[in-house]
Amino acid sequence: MKDRPYMLLAELTYGCPLHCPYCSNPVQYPDGRELSTREWGRVFAEASKLGVLHVGFSGGEPLLRPDLPELVAAAHAAGLYTNLITSAVGLRKNRALQMREAGLDSVQISFQSDQEPLANQIAGASAHATKIEAAKMVRELGFPLTVNVVLHRLNIDQLERIISLAEGLEAERLELANAQYYGWAFQNRAALLPTRKQIAWATGIAAEQKKRLLGKMDILFVTPDYYTERPKPCMNGWGRQFMTVNPVGDVLPCPAASAISGVRFDNVRKRPLDWIWDQSESFNRFRGTEWMPAPCRDCSFREVDFGGCRCQAFLITGDASATDPACSLSPHREKLTTFVESIQAVHPAYSSAEQRPLRLSFRQNPTDRKCHTA
C-alpha cells in the first residue's frame, strides 16, 4: 500500500510566550518569512487532497497568529479535523468563540506542573494561573480538552497531583509525554532525564490511575525510550503517515528533522505538497527498509519500529542512518547507556527544584532576522 499522510502538524510560528527548556522547536531557527494566511490555505487544501484527515495547529504558540481563526476556517473547509495545541496564553473567550465558529474541533493545553511556582519556573513565564482559567473556559464552550504535561526529573514525582489537576479540569485526555530528547531538551538532558527509579514508579501510577479513570479520562503514558530495549516506531516510520510544515514552509517528516544536517527539506513555496510527499529526496531518504544498515536490515522488527528515530540516531551517533541507540542491538548503544547510568548517580535532592536552582538553558524566541512574521 502506498504511504499517505494522515496527520499534518502545522507549526504556525516559532514565537512563544513560554521558554520551556524541553521545547521541541529547533535550536537553530530557519531563515525566512512565516507563511501567509493564503499560503496556509493552499497547504490545507493540498494536504486534504493528499489524504490528510487531521491537522494540529502548533508552534511556538499558534495564538500569536492574528489570523488563527481564518486558518482554522480554511482547514475546516478543506475537510480536516482541527486540533489547537496551545499554551493557552492569550486564549481569551472571544477568540475561542471565533475559533469554535470557524469549526475548531478540539483543544490541547500544556501544563508544566500542578504547582504554580514550579510550573512558572519551568515555563520561564508566569502562565500557570492563566492556563487554569483558559482550560475552564474551553470546557464551558464545549470543546473536548486534552491536557498535555511533559514529564521530566523536576516534575515526575508529582504525577499523582498532575493527574488530579487534569481530572479536576474534566479533561478527556491526559498526555503524560516524557520529554523527548531533541532540540532544547537534548541540550538540557542531564538536568531533565528522570532516574530509572522515578520512571518505574511513574509507570505504575499511570497504569493504576488509567484503570481508575476508565470512561472518564484517558491517560497516555509513554516510557522514555532512553529506558527501553527496543526503539519507538518514531512517527510510525519516516514519511509513512505524518508530515510537518514549519512556520517558513519547509516540509518535514517530523518536527525535529531539521536538526539532521545533510538533508535538505523542500518548501511549499517552491513545490506542491504531493510532489514533496511522493518524490522529494528528504521524504524518500529513510522511507521503507532499503536504507537500513545492519542490524536493522535483517531484524524481524524492521517493519515494527522502522529502525527507531532518525533524529535521535543523528544526535547521538552523528549518523542519521544508524540504528537508533535506543535499541539494545545498536552498535552505538553504549553512548546512550553511559549517559543513562550517569543519571542514576544523581542525588535525589538534586531532583527537587525548590532545593537547587534550575541549571537549564531556556528556549529562546527567534530573533528578528529569523522566520519573522508575515
Add this chain to the structure above:
Amino acid sequence: MQMDEQSRPELARGVRLRNDPLTGEPVLLFPEGVLPVDETMYAILRRCNGDLTLTSIIRELAEEYDIDPQTVRQDVCECLTQLREQMLIALFK
C-alpha cells in the same frame, strides 16, 4: 460509570465518524488521532447515537446479520470497552 444493558452509548465529545475520501472506508477522527474502522466496528458505531440502549443495539445487530445474540453481545462489549478506554465513546443512562 459502568456499562450495562441500559447504557446508551454515543460518540464522545469531539469524535467524528467520517468516510476517508481517499478509500471510502470509515474512520474515527478524534483530538489526538485517526482510527481506521472495520466493518464490525462500523455496524456498532452507526448505532451509537445516544438513543439506543446496549440491549437494542445487540438485538438490531443480531437480527440484521442473523447472528446469535450471545456472540453479538461479546463483540459489542469488547468493541465498546476498547473505544471507551480511548474516550471515543461516552455512555448515557
